[in-house]
Amino acid sequence: MGAVLIREFAVDDRAAVDALLAEAFSGPQPDGSPAASPPIEVVLNTALLDSVEFLPQLALVAEVDGAVAGYCITTRGWVGDEPALGLGPIGVDPAVQGRGIGSALVRETLRLAAEHGERVVALLGAPAYYGRFGFVPGTDLGIDAPEPAWGAYFQAVRLGDGAGPAGAFRYAAPFDEL
Numbered sequence: 439m440g441a442v443l444i445r446e447f448a449v450d451d452r453a454a455v456d457a458l459l460a461e462a463f464s465g466p467q468p469d470g471s472p473a474a475s476p477p478i479e480v481v482l483n484t485a486l487l488d489s490v491e492f493l494p495q496l497a498l499v500a501e502v503d504g505a506v507a508g509y510c511i512t513t514r515g516w517v518g519d520e521p522a523l524g525l526g527p528i529g530v531d532p533a534v535q536g537r538g539i540g541s542a543l544v545r546e547t548l549r550l551a552a553e554h555g556e557r558v559v560a561l562l563g564a565p566a567y568y569g570r571f572g573f574v575p576g577t578d579l580g581i582d583a584p585e586p587a588w589g590a591y592f593q594a595v596r597l598g599d600g601a602g603p604a605g606a607f608r609y610a611a612p613f614d615e616l
């Protein structure tokens with residue numbers, strides 16, 4: 439595998455990103471049911487790119503040998519009435535998973551978010567994966583999931599000096615339309 443280049447998403451990447459997310463999320467859902475066609479992550483990502491909560495500097499593509507091999511979008515969300523960030527969907531081409539591309543995308547997202555003065559990033563995902571980046575269950579930080587049933591899969595990390603808002607987390611509107 440060649441060098442990994444992380445860069446901002448560009449409009450011309452849309453088709454490649456759709457195809458990548460469709461491939462990455464083609465497996466069964468956590469409950470065992472088959473993925474929709476196209477997977478909901480593809481539909482969600484399209485809506486996020488077209489939403490008012492879209493933050494161009496936090497939609498990232500990982501390129502390997504000139505091809506889109508990974509993607510991660512992070513959009514405006516809220517903790518109570520305070521601005522925060524929601525990370526996802528994130529996906530890596532199955533052909534090159536497990537080689538650090540997802541980690542590079544998450545780490546660059548957190549670096550950029552901190553640089554922009556953001557204080558909280560939240561997501562829904564496997565604790566065994568996101569714990570390595572500093573994410574902890576939202577409840578440990580006083581940040582409540584949109585759905586209590588998400589339990590420890592709803593995770594958050596504070597940036598900067600570690601202070602920040604507490605309360606109920608709300609994602610960008612397209613997440614509510616799923």
Ligand SMILES: CC(C)(COP(=O)(O)OP(=O)(O)OC[C@H]1O[C@@H](n2cnc3c(N)ncnc32)[C@H](O)[C@@H]1OP(=O)(O)O)[C@@H](O)C(=O)NCCC(=O)NCCS
Pocket residue numbers: 462463526528529530531534535536537538539540541542562563564566567
């Ligand atoms: C999850 C995903 C983005 C990670 O990207 P990646 O480039 O494969 O990840 P990295 O190479 O940076 O990290 C690999 C490590 O993550 C672990 N990992 C990957 N997915 C995981 C998961 N769902 N749960 C726990 N650990 C996971 C691997 O076991 C590996 O662990 P190791 O470092 O201890 O060997 C990628 O596997 C993917 O696109 N999966 C399908 C779509 C998906 O599930 N997206 C995330 C939804 S929250």
